[in-house]
Amino acid sequence: MRRAIGILAVILLFASPARGQQQDGLKVFISVDMEGISGVVNTDDASRSGQDYGYFRAVMTREANAAIEGALAAGATEILVRDSHGSARNLLPELLNRNARLLRDWSGGHLSMMEGIDESFDAVIFVGYHAKAGTDNAILDHTSSGNVTNVEINGISMPEAGYNALMAGYYDVPVVFVAGDQALCDQVVERFGEVETVAVKEGIGAASLGLHPEVAREKIRAGVEHALRNLDNYQPYKLSAPYTLVLTMKSESVIHNGALYPGAKRTGDWELTFTADDVMEIMRAYQWMRK
């Protein structure tokens, strides 16, 4: 009997997806983009005008729900979901888990995909994220609106996940979990060090080899729960001041407009540079200079 209990305990230990402590009262911020959602492979899939957009926004909402369920299982009591793609009006409010609040549309502020973040949160999660512009074997890789081909901060080329994590880091909040394609997962591990990732698909060139959406959701749910039960493993992402932002652009009108931002300088044929002591000043400048 004792042996049977021992075996049962071992089975339970290994069957459990998350082994750390449940932490009651966690406040979790979830930013959801669309290019890194299961099955999405073409801009049509993630554009209002695309025939399959309605289907993929439901997949996107269910993938956000998987993260919410993982957070609830780990003890989250407050969850903010930030719709971070295109119009910022993609997630289906009725289909979203009722325990989360949803932030829709752009506010015009510099926090953008991180709008709503502040020091009261315990952890940040990214779902449906994609690799930076110009990444090999990445699905719908780009950085920001498409006017920018590279965003570099202190010499580090950043995917959107990178500078969004810096904004969370400003408030001392770590990014603990990221879901998207394999190329994105590799980029965040390289930059953040310790971070839980789930690759729901991998790029074969620009094509996508992906998990079934249900399998992806199971992995996201388990990964988020595991990360939040082991919060001590993760550090807020920070770089040292002063901060130097270097943007590589691809349009003369955009680079000309960006150079008008106070303190911004054209430092190359397609390059703008801006330096500040405060990381949020960098992000404010970025919002203007990239347009």
Ligand SMILES: [Zn+2]
């Ligand atoms: Zn997007």
